[in-house]
Amino acid sequence: MSLIKGIQYNIRGLGMGLKTPKLLLLGLIRFIGVIIISLAAASLILVYHQAILDFMWSKPENSWTLWLWYLLSWLLSAVLVGLSAVLSYLISQILFSVLIMDLMSRITEASVTGKVQVPSNIPMWQQFLFLIKQEIPRATVPVLLTLLLIIVGWLTPLGPVVTVISSAIAVIFLAWDNTDLIPARRLMPFGERFGVLRRTLPFHLGFGLLFLIPFLNILFLSFAPVGATLYFIDQNKE
Numbered sequence: 001m002s003l004i005k006g007i008q009y010n011i012r013g014l015g016m017g018l019k020t021p022k023l024l025l026l027g028l029i030r031f032i033g034v035i036i037i038s039l040a041a042a043s044l045i046l047v048y049h050q051a052i053l054d055f056m057w058s059k060p061e062n063s064w065t066l067w068l069w070y071l072l073s074w075l076l077s078a079v080l081v082g083l084s085a086v087l088s089y090l091i092s093q094i095l096f097s098v099l100i101m102d103l104m105s106r107i108t109e110a111s112v113t114g115k116v117q118v119p120s121n122i123p124m125w126q127q128f129l130f131l132i133k134q135e136i137p138r139a140t141v142p143v144l145l146t147l148l149l150i151i152v153g154w155l156t157p158l159g160p161v162v163t164v165i166s167s168a169i170a171v172i173f174l175a176w177d178n179t180d181l182i183p184a185r186r187l188m189p190f191g192e193r194f195g196v197l198r199r200t201l202p203f204h205l206g207f208g209l210l211f212l213i214p215f216l217n218i219l220f221l222s223f224a225p226v227g228a229t230l231y232f233i234d235q236n237k238e
Helices: 002-019 021-047 049-056 063-098 100-113 124-155 159-179 181-185 190-199 201-212 216-237
Strands: none
Touching: 002 021, 002 100, 002 201, 002 216, 021 063, 021 100, 021 216, 100 181, 100 216, 124 159, 159 190, 159 201, 159 216, 181 190, 181 216, 190 201, 201 216
């Protein structure tokens, strides 16, 4: 049931985001920003593809080993593109979670409840620094854990199983990156917020499943703060 609820809240957030002008504008900015950062990082890394390949192994003249060189070239391209995606994710998450995602969450909270609850005795700049510090573990931990699982999948015969597990972990953390916006803004300790994640894993898995849909995942990610904020507000009412 929690799994289905997670999917429903993600869809609700997308619907509200597309119908609300301010949220639509911010969502489109984030959507375009993620694409631009991803393309820029991929282009920058692939520019040095040939230089890296020559450093690793110069193109052989022997036709018997030439096919191995081409195979290495394709594998290197895949690794570089994957690395650029990771770097783009880290950069965009830190920027957008602190700025655009938090602003989208504030607009949603104000639209539903009529106000935004923040600690009144903390200056704005301290709140901003706190959000930046909180975003670093939220962005880096899931990426590092996913990369570790991918390496395990490469080195062991459990590749298919590890792939499924790593995908589930990735979408759970991506969902938490959105549902954690209001608790972080209210300066809840990291340990308490991580405990909430552990108790609501099925919901976060459902919320993040839509992030696995190719092409549409960027759209859902762009407006995910809206659905996550609606979920937090409803949970508080209950």
